Amino acid sequence: MAENTFAVQSVRGMNDVLPTQVAGWQRLERVTRELFTAYGFEELRVPIVEHTALFKRAIGEYTDIVEKEMYTFTDSGGDSLTLRPEATAGVVRAAISNGLLRGARLKLWTSGPMFRHERPQKGRYRQFHQIDVEAIGFAGPDIDAELIGLTARLWRQLGITRVKLKLNSLGTAQARRVYREKLVEYFRGHESLLDADSRRRLEGNPLRILDSKNPDMQALVAAAPLLTDHLDSESREHFDGLCAMLAGMGIDYVIDPRLVRGLDYYSRTVFEWVTDALGAQDAVCSGGRYDDLIPQLGGEAQPAIGFAMGIERVVELMGQAGAVDAPLAPHVYIIASGERAQRTALALAERLRDDLPTLRFQSNMGGGNFKAQFRRADRSGASLALILGDTELERGVASLKSLRDESGQTQWPLPDLAARIPAILADLAGPTEAG
RNA sequence: GUGGACGUAGCUCAGCUGGUAGAGUCCCGGAUUGUGAUUCCGGCUGUCGCGGGUUCGAGUCCCGUCGUCCACCCCA
Numbered sequence: 246m247a248e249n250t251f252a253v254q255s256v257r258g259m260n261d262v263l264p265t266q267v268a269g270w271q272r273l274e275r276v277t278r279e280l281f282t283a284y285g286f287e288e289l290r291v292p293i294v295e296h297t298a299l300f301k302r303a304i305g306e307y308t309d310i311v312e313k314e315m316y317t318f319t320d321s322g323g324d325s326l327t328l329r330p331e332a333t334a335g336v337v338r339a340a341i342s343n344g345l346l347r348g349a350r351l352k353l354w355t356s357g358p359m360f361r362h363e364r365p366q367k368g369r370y371r372q373f374h375q376i377d378v379e380a381i382g383f384a385g386p387d388i389d390a391e392l393i394g395l396t397a398r399l400w401r402q403l404g405i406t407r408v409k410l411k412l413n414s415l416g417t418a419q420a421r422r423v424y425r426e427k428l429v430e431y432f433r434g435h436e437s438l439l440d441a442d443s444r445r446r447l448e449g450n451p452l453r454i455l456d457s458k459n460p461d462m463q464a465l466v467a468a469a470p471l472l473t474d475h476l477d478s479e480s481r482e483h484f485d486g487l488c489a490m491l492a493g494m495g496i497d498y499v500i501d502p503r504l505v506r507g508l509d510y511y512s513r514t515v516f517e518w519v520t521d522a523l524g525a526q527d528a529v530c531s532g533g534r535y536d537d538l539i540p541q542l543g544g545e546a547q548p549a550i551g552f553a554m555g556i557e558r559v560v561e562l563m564g565q566a567g568a569v570d571a572p573l574a575p576h577v578y579i580i581a582s583g584e585r586a587q588r589t590a591l592a593l594a595e596r597l598r599d600d601l602p603t604l605r606f607q608s609n610m611g612g613g614n615f616k617a618q619f620r621r622a623d624r625s626g627a628s629l630a631l632i633l634g635d636t637e638l639e640r641g642v643a644s645l646k647s648l649r650d651e652s653g654q655t656q657w658p659l660p661d662l663a664a665r666i667p668a669i670l671a672d673l674a675g676p677t678e679a680g
Numbered sequence: 681g682u683g684g685a686c687g688u689a690g691c692u693c694a695g696c697u698g699g700u701a702g703a704g705u706c707c708c709g710g711a712u713u714g715u716g717a718u719u720c721c722g723g724c725u726g727u728c729g730c731g732g733g734u735u736c737g738a739g740u741c742c743c744g745u746c747g748u749c750c751a752c753c754c755c756a
Contacts, residue, residue, distance in 0.1 A: 309754055375756060507755060528756055555756030615714045623716035634714060
């Protein structure tokens with residue numbers, strides 16, 4: 246590859262978010278921040294890089310993420326570090342190492358880039374972004390229901406409708422161990438029917454076989470023993486409680502006994518919001534309970550639950566739902582012709598910004614004749630053009646022209662502008678925007 | 681990591697069985713003296729992703745490579 250090409254190409258799977266796309270990101274960030282605050286969650290910011298061992302221990306040695314998808318490197322001090330592939334491990338680590346856990350109940354959220362070395366696809370990137378929510382110190386199922394209720398509210402606020410909630414319980418680690426043995430036994434009995442992927446998983450992560458999309462495997466999977474039938478009684482009760490609460494909140498869900506997660510730390514409640522609008526990358530937001538993780542990482546045992554949503558995926562859904570705001574147009578576009586007028590216009594713009602801080606003034610930059618400046622004014626979407634030329638300068642006035650209707654052009658002494666502009670804008674806006 | 685499709689002006693694309701690139705759009709200027717739509721006229725921009733090969737000659741064929749997209753896989 247030529248060196249130039251190399252230099253101007255972004256790294257595979259790592260994308261720029263362009264100004265035209267940013268509106269969706271900002272809307273999602275704003276709505277989630279308000280929602281989290283309203284539910285009593287506090288923001289926590291954690292590093293992007295952690296010790297490799299943290300992720301191995303939290304996510305599990307035999308998961309796909311740890312086995313083949315992590316960006317791991319040795320720093321110049323000889324430490325093995327990893328670009329975080331998910332957020333929970335870092336949040337839990339931060340809670341432990343800052344001593345936040347002692348008897349506390351933590352409701353936290355964080356967001357930022359995550360890194361996974363996968364083959365890029367629509368909705369799947371090597372650097373992608375998540376908004377992550379964690380509730381530590383709550384045994385549930387009330388908090389489980391609240392978290393799910395929060396996400397359901399978020400979709401409503403964003404105008405997203407093409408999502409469905411899938412729900413399952415993985416039981417406790419002990420119950421899962423028993424089930425796992427049963428499952429391995431079952432699949433060993435039919436080993437000749439297993440595809441290559443499934444045979445590989447039989448050792449490391451047999452539960453994932455249940456997730457197989459291979460049509461040839463469906464019959465075998467369908468007849469496999471169900472985790473749901475092997476739940477311990479406490480998990481059963483917990484899960485039934487959650488279902489009842491969701492029903493009481495009017496939240497629709499589908500119980501999917503084969504919903505398992507790709508991260509080992511989950512136990513009991515797992516859930517996933519899926520969509521049919523993003524092709525194969527259908528998970529928009531998912532999470533679950535991780536009651537055993539904190540002691541595994543050296544903290545004092547605390548039940549906990551969390552979820553993460555993929556910003557790129559949610560923003561894509563927002564775009565499809567038409568839920569992205571148009572960029573804010575200036576209220577006033579300032580046109581100035583001639584050197585003296587341009588100087589006057591800059592000073593005038595600053596004064597108007599002082600006097601009218603809630604309005605958006607855009608000054609024409611880079612000169613141009615009146616025609617060009619009016620064209621830019623029009624394209625800017627501004628409601629009003631403020632015109633400053635030789636004629637106006639001589640008389641100490643500025644012209645104001647409506648760009649959105651035919652109400653014409655008026656002239657005002659410069660000192661009066663700050664008082665006149667809001668009134669004129671209000672007239673232009675008319676009754677529709679009066680509220 | 682596996683399989684498949686694709687990669688031509690900023691954008692959307694055309695370019696037949698190989699003969700050294702074109703449209704629309706965008707942008708800029710003009711259509712009587714200081715006024716944004718539309719229309720008309722004129723103008724600008726391309727290492728045809730990159731590298732190599734075949735050929736007298738390649739955007740068009742072959743190989744490699746990078747990237748995008750789709751499916752698998754995985755997951756947010």
